[in-house]
Amino acid sequence: MHAVVSPPVLHANPIKADPAIGPSTGRWQRGWQSLDARWFQIAFLLSFLLVGIWARDFALRPTQVLLAVAAAVLTQVAWQWALDLPTKRQWGGYLSALVTSLGLSILVRAQSDWVHPLLALLAISSKYLIRLGPPACKSHVLNPANLAAFVAWAWLPGAWLSPAQWGSESMLALWFVALGGLVTRRIQRWDVSLAFLSAWGLLLAARLLWLGYAWDPGAAMWLQQLSSGAVLLFAFFMISDPMTTPQHPRARMAYAALVALAAFVWQYLLYRPHGLIVMLFFCSWSVPLWNWAWPRPRFEWA
Numbered sequence: 523m524h525a526v527v528s529p530p531v532l533h534a535n536p537i538k539a540d541p542a543i544g545p546s547t548g549r550w551q552r553g554w555q556s557l558d559a560r561w562f563q564i565a566f567l568l569s570f571l572l573v574g575i576w577a578r579d580f581a582l583r584p585t586q587v588l589l590a591v592a593a594a595v596l597t598q599v600a601w602q603w604a605l606d607l608p609t610k611r612q613w614g615g616y617l618s619a620l621v622t623s624l625g626l627s628i629l630v631r632a633q634s635d636w637v638h639p640l641l642a643l644l645a646i647s648s649k650y651l652i653r654l655g656p657p658a659c660k661s662h663v664l665n666p667a668n669l670a671a672f673v674a675w676a677w678l679p680g681a682w683l684s685p686a687q688w689g690s691e692s693m694l695a696l697w698f699v700a701l702g703g704l705v706t707r708r709i710q711r712w713d714v715s716l717a718f719l720s721a722w723g724l725l726l727a728a729r730l731l732w733l734g735y736a737w738d739p740g741a742a743m744w745l746q747q748l749s750s751g752a753v754l755l756f757a758f759f760m761i762s763d764p765m766t767t768p769q770h771p772r773a774r775m776a777y778a779a780l781v782a783l784a785a786f787v788w789q790y791l792l793y794r795p796h797g798l799i800v801m802l803f804f805c806s807w808s809v810p811l812w813n814w815a816w817p818r819p820r821f822e823w824a
Contacts, residue, residue: 560617562705563759567624570755581684586638587627593639594623597646605650618666619646625667625759626674629799633680641670641678654810659820664806665766672803675796683796711762717775718757721782723748729790756798768809770816777812781805 571587598619602610609615622645630641645666652663674681726747730740747753761767761781768774781802789797 558614558617559705560614560621563621564617564624566705567621567628567759570751571624571628581631582627583635585635586632587623589635590623590627590638590642591620593642594619594646597643601647601650618649622646622666622670626670628755629667629671629683630674631682631684632674632678637674637678637681641674644673645670655813656810656817658817659769659813661765661820663766663809665760665763665802668760668799668802668806671796671799675799683799705758705762711764711767711774713771714762714767714774714778715757717778718761718782719748719753721779722753722757722786725782725786725790729786753798756802760798761802764821766806766809768812768816769818769820770812773812773816777805777809780808 595616598616599610601607602615607615619642623642626641626645627638630638632638648664648669649662649666653660654663655661671683675683723744726744730744735743761778768777781798784801784805785797787797788794788801794800
């Protein structure tokens with residue numbers, strides 16, 4: 523089977539020449555800018571995972587991580603070669619599998635070793651099996667790591683989510699913001715993260731005011747809820763996925779606010795767990811409609 527010719531796309535990491543930069547510095551800068559942003563995501567997620575295992579006592583075995591990585595990469599290999607995609611011989615064709623396997627390892631815990639590789643297989647396969655949208659920006663609908671987390675929570679016995687294990691330490695929050703901000707800037711999706719955090723912060727503040735909290739301890743509670751590792755991980759590494767968010771800038775911001783509102787209702791009005799994970803899964807199905815209403819060329823990794 524041969525790959526269909528892709529429509530016009532937007533590329534990440536545009537390189538602009540600067541006449542004030544010398545040859546050697548210019549080569550270094552161009553090399554830095556030309557790096558695929560997913561290398562940064564992999565490095566950051568791996569660092570978060572290692573910090574979590576060593577400093578936060580994650581209930582996660584190295585075998586589960588290795589199995590998740592192996593299953594994700596092998597599944598990506600199988601689909602790339604079965605569909606005869608142009609990226610099947612390139613490293614860039616398999617970076618997303620590493621991002622997905624590290625993301626689900628951070629979020630999912632399980633009693634058995636088979637859970638993580640099964641989730642990796644389902645998550646990667648969903649990119650090729652569930653694709654919707656107008657021709658100019660048709661893409662996979664579900665963020666793979668989000669799908670894996672949702673399936674683990676909703677359907678798999680002996681599996682659960684542990685996004686709260688990160689805690690709310692200020693230094694860890696700053697680490698997430700700094701590194702996540704770099705990644706979202708490089709993939710041109712900083713507006714999604716900013717819109718989500720703004721909407722989520724306003725909703726949390728409104729809830730505290732409604733409950734009658736004074737400035738002290740209300741402000742401290744608000745900051746702790748907004749700067750938790752789980753929220754920042756979600757904002758910078760999940761909802762900002764350029765392949766599963768609306769392509770139009772204003773549509774992206776409205777979509778991010780919608781996810782925040784839905785998650786707030788689920789978590790604080792219906793008193794159900796994992797509002798961000800659950801509502802992103804359901805809201806993702808609306809992205810093709812956003813793209814039909816406000817079409818733009820599909821994002822592609824450079």
